[in-house]
Amino acid sequence: MLAPPGDGWTAVEIGESDTSVFRRGDVFAKCCGPAGVAELAAERDRIEWLASTGLPGATVVDWLELPSGGACQVTSAVPGLPGDALAPVSRERAMRSLGGILRELHALTDCPFERPLASVIATAEDVVRRDAVNPAFLTDEWRKVAPAELLAEVVAERPYVESVLEPVVCHGDACLPNIFFDPDTLEVTGLIDLGRLGVADRYVDLALTTIQLHDEWSADPGPFLASYGVPNPDPRRLYFFRLLDPLTWG
Template sequence: MLKPPGDGWSAVDVGESDMTVFRRDNVYAKCCGPAGVAELAAERDRIRWLSGTGLPGATVLDWLESADGGCLTTSAVPGVPGDALPSSAYVRAMGGLGRVLRELHSVQDCPFERPLAEVIASAADVVRRGAVNPAFLTDEWRKVAPEELLAEVVAESTYVESVLEPVVCHGDACLPNIFFDPDTLEVTGLIDLGRLGIADRYADLALTTIQLHDEWCADPAPFLEAYGVPDPDPRRLHFFRLLDPLTWG
């Protein structure tokens, strides 16, 4: 695995990625072995694209690639991650989150795509390999064979395709990937953009609302109001909440 150049780096133990993350002052370095270079380069390109939209996030500072792997160096995003906010901040933070997610979903001319058929194919591969992580499933879903969960996704995909609303989605819009100013509670940055691309808006709405419910024990209504969809389609929310955990493995 390639390592960041120079001294003074400290390992950061965060996230679910196979990448190794280091920090030095206000700079992060994400490193990988040869097998992860394509994935890390794709994230690099998405960070660069987002930084050109005016939306808050990191900026790419350096990229190294060799036979040992790759290393992406980015600026640190100011603020604190959503999962570190106190409960007194939740309602106001949901307003800021709803507004910035709507702004992201309104951006035009995104060169990256996440077609639903490809996401389902990825889930099918994870299930076939027996690599579904039960920690990502609800208690109810753990009682069901992953093959049955996948079959439900496939059966419901016809409906989802028929009402698809393609927008620029974050792709992993969970609370640790969204940073907030602890005083104003406005969003200061979106991170971990490896899955950013054109997809149905509910791919983000489903993950964000279930995170607000599970991690904050909060009613997501203020978030949905700020986003502009106070009465979301429960069928699509369920679909993407079921699909997402099947794609990590």
């Protein structure tokens, strides 16, 4: 297991591949082997950029290069609770806060990072070609379909999505565990796991967040969408990005 130098670190999550996460006091260390350094450095740069905008999130405390050729990114802990840990009674207010913070994120300008649709689809093509799609990320219905057929559905719908593209600064993985809330005020206290942050269609975030609210909270996403400012979202783009996302992890 890769570990940061020094004593007092406790493993809190063992990621896939050669990535591991540790905590010591109010900081976290995310460590990777040589093959993951470029990706981890890209996440570090995104954390630093978001912190410079004033939106809530972690800050980079240190960047450590390991003798193995790997690296550790040390960040501050974000206060509060992740969205998937909130009590049911808190969820409607939390949805309104979540809509507000994504609206603020999407209104940012001068972002140096991009996630063009062409590159995301290319990633999906690579994952499908390697037969690396994780079935745990698919719905029961999609598990009955070959990943190549799901990808073909994405490719067929691509011209429509590109014709109505609305590029904004997206989180890229705006699921409930990556959004922290103050348990008392239910205001958002931070956005984490920013490895996919970049300019992309706003529906990248809207699609993932709304399906998370439905699946994890059994909630009507109406309060979230109203707070965000799109009470009647485009169902074709919601479906497109919900289908594309699970094909890009692997």
